[in-house]
Amino acid sequence: MGLLIALALACIVVPLVARxxxxxxxxxxxxxxxxxxxxxxxxxxxxxxxxxxxxDLFVRMMLAGRVxxxxxxxxxxxxxxxxxxxxxxxxxxxxxxxxxxxxxADALLSVPxxxxxxxxxxxxxxxLATVVVVLVATGWMGVARMIxxxxxxxxxxxxxxxxxxxxxxxxRVLWRHALPNALGxxxxxxxxxxxxxxxxxxxxxxxxxGIQPPRPSWGNMxxxxxxxxxxxxxxxxxxxxxxxxxxxxxTLIGDSLRDRLAGERGALKRDIAERx
Amino acid sequence: MLLLWLVVTLTFVLIRxxxxxxxxxxxxxxxxxxxxxxxxxxxxxDRSMLVQYARWFTxxxxxxxxxxxxxxxxVASVLREAAPISLxxxxxxxxxxxxxxxxxxMLQAAKRGRLTDRALTVxxxxxxxxPSFWLALALVAVFTYGAATMGLPPGWRLPAFxxxxxxxVLHGWAGAMDIVRHALLPVAxxxxxxxxxxxxxxxxxxxDVLRLDFVRTARAKGVPGHVVYARHVLANVLPPLVxxxxxxxxxxxxxxxxxxxxxxxxxxxxxxxxxxLARDYPVVMGxxxxxxxxxxxxNLAAELALPLLDPRRxxx
Numbered sequence: 001m002g003l004l005i006a007l008a009l010a011c012i013v014v015p016l017v018a019r020x021x022x023x024x025x026x027x028x029x030x031x032x033x034x035x036x037x038x039x040x041x042x043x044x045x046x047x048x049x050x051x052x053x054x055x056d057l058f059v060r061m062m063l064a065g066r067v068x069x070x071x072x073x074x075x076x077x078x079x080x081x082x083x084x085x086x087x088x089x090x091x092x093x094x095x096x097x098x099x100x101x102x103x104x105a106d107a108l109l110s111v112p113x114x115x116x117x118x119x120x121x122x123x124x125x126x127x128l129a130t131v132v133v134v135l136v137a138t139g140w141m142g143v144a145r146m147i148x149x150x151x152x153x154x155x156x157x158x159x160x161x162x163x164x165x166x167x168x169x170x171x172r173v174l175w176r177h178a179l180p181n182a183l184g185x186x187x188x189x190x191x192x193x194x195x196x197x198x199x200x201x202x203x204x205x206x207x208x209x210g211i212q213p214p215r216p217s218w219g220n221m222x223x224x225x226x227x228x229x230x231x232x233x234x235x236x237x238x239x240x241x242x243x244x245x246x247x248x249x250x251t252l253i254g255d256s257l258r259d260r261l262a263g264e265r266g267a268l269k270r271d272i273a274e275r276x
Numbered sequence: 277m278l279l280l281w282l283v284v285t286l287t288f289v290l291i292r293x294x295x296x297x298x299x300x301x302x303x304x305x306x307x308x309x310x311x312x313x314x315x316x317x318x319x320x321x322d323r324s325m326l327v328q329y330a331r332w333f334t335x336x337x338x339x340x341x342x343x344x345x346x347x348x349x350x351v352a353s354v355l356r357e358a359a360p361i362s363l364x365x366x367x368x369x370x371x372x373x374x375x376x377x378x379x380x381x382m383l384q385a386a387k388r389g390r391l392t393d394r395a396l397t398v399x400x401x402x403x404x405x406x407p408s409f410w411l412a413l414a415l416v417a418v419f420t421y422g423a424a425t426m427g428l429p430p431g432w433r434l435p436a437f438x439x440x441x442x443x444x445v446l447h448g449w450a451g452a453m454d455i456v457r458h459a460l461l462p463v464a465x466x467x468x469x470x471x472x473x474x475x476x477x478x479x480x481x482x483x484d485v486l487r488l489d490f491v492r493t494a495r496a497k498g499v500p501g502h503v504v505y506a507r508h509v510l511a512n513v514l515p516p517l518v519x520x521x522x523x524x525x526x527x528x529x530x531x532x533x534x535x536x537x538x539x540x541x542x543x544x545x546x547x548x549x550x551x552x553l554a555r556d557y558p559v560v561m562g563x564x565x566x567x568x569x570x571x572x573x574x575n576l577a578a579e580l581a582l583p584l585l586d587p588r589r590x591x592x
Contacts (some may be wrong), residue, residue, distance in 0.1 A: 103279075104282075106279055106282075107283045108286070110283050110568045111564060113530070114530040115533075115564065118549065119552055119564070120289065120290065122552040123290075123552075202407055207534075222410055225413075226538075231429050237413075237417075239411075243405075244402060244410075247405035248402055
């Protein structure tokens with residue numbers, strides 16, 4: 001948790017205090033591909049060196065972190081909200097609504113998420129909004145299925161019957177009584193999903209279908225270092241390490257949440273099936 | 277079957293709704309608008325979506341998946357060429373994933389809370405968090421270029437591209453070894469990421485079983501430790517792991533998209549990616565059908581296998 005907060009803070013603060021514009025390309029010849037900890041001709045320190053255009057890698061990496069974290073968190077939170085809503089409605093309404101929503105969820109679950117993601121991302125204009133929309137569109141089904149199962153389980157509990165018998169309106173019963181008791185596994189799945197969403201975003205950007213340069217994201221920074229892996233390995237290695245630390249932190253938070261919310265194995269299983 | 281139809285139809289609609297015109301990728305740069313229109317008419321893209329769908333679907337039912345827009349080759353032969361490579365890559369990696377992942381998870385559960393467990397947890401979680409394309413680049417840096425610059429013997433240098441050495445025709449043993457050397461890095465990456473996930477899962481499952489009464493009973497009546505693990509624990513962790521096994525195959529097939537793209541393997545993942553980028557609709561549809569069928573079959577197999585493996589069935 002602390003690690004993730006520190007990373008997020010660094011991503012917000014570092015580009016603000018950094019000298020110079022991390023997107024601007026200066027004197028390419030004298031500045032490009034400086035190794036980590038090197039000083040340039042003017043004596044400025046480049047903590048992680050520079051990329052092929054002489055841009056400071058550390059500052060760019062932190063700027064990319066803003067994008068990656070924002071996309072990962074918003075993508076999975078919106079997906080989870082949509083999934084919760086769909087699952088709850090399906091379970092509560094039953095009938096054809098249930099059948100329609102679950103058929104849709106099952107159909108989307110039958111295509112590996114990555115393939116679905118690629119199809120969607122490649123066909124529409126690539127960019128920040130597309131990535132988030134696509135992550136949401138391909139990420140809501142797991143949570144929906146889980147919430148539906150939980151609500152169906154909860155709805156036979158005495159307190160739900162009691163609330164109904166007292167004349168509480170059905171939607172209020174769902175909102176106040178059934179849903180809060182069904183949320184545990186969904187929260188765990190969402191936390192584990194943040195790491196996954198960040199990985200998928202970086203994957204899309206790596207293939208050139210996600211965040212577009214010059215706006216940096218960890219994925220497109222790794223792609224940018226791909227053909228420099230011999231001459232300047234740090235250009236591709238550094239953003240990868242930032243990525244691993246972030247996903248690691250998200251996964252560990254998910255793990256401890258799962259232990260606390262009395263183990264939902266399904267979340268982990270889904271997570272493994274989708275891993276990039 | 278109904279599910280497969282739904283998937284296919286959804287994908288069809290999704291693809292055709294997208295903005296952009298495949299004809300623009302096919303015409304020569306100097307072509308006029310009339311040329312593009314002619315190509316659209318040839319491919320049937322000028323008809324309404326419903327007509328296109330009806331045509332595609334009826335052909336599909338008789339086993340004809342159409343021809344690639346880009347190369348003109350039948351989609352079936354494109355798939356038949358690319359799929360075995362991905363299936364072999366995925367299958368070998370999947371087997372290794374479990375052979376490595378399950379023992380690690382069991383070891384962790386046995387030493388729960390001790391140094392071994394904690395060290396392995398950090399390692400597996402870190403590998404699990406690493407994107408495969410990044411691992412691929414890192415391993416290429418070490419084993420291909422690094423091995424060359426650090427003066428390691430040539431045997432340590434692993435090839436980073438393709439599945440065979442280009443321009444050399446090798447037969448028999450030498451040819452097989454050539455493919456194995458080319459496969460080493462891609463398989464290692466897929467297996468490592470997979471094994472890390474399985475180890476994480478196996479650790480919690482085994483730890484849960486170890487808490488149960490029958491394990492204590494077995495120990496109390498003097499059953500040796502390794503027999504407890506082999507007979508009692510493994511039998512109870514196996515069913516969920518088999519489900520996971522089936523669930524991971526399609527993910528692994530899709531995950532190989534990155535590995536195939538970095539290592540330039542001519543597999544299904546790369547074929548799909550190329551087709552998506554070129555708006556080669558028939559190939560994209562064919563690949564989607566393949567992936568969806570793989571997922572549905574894997575789920576079905578898991579459901580069928582589950583009751584056979586459940587140790588509680590014997591006592592019932």
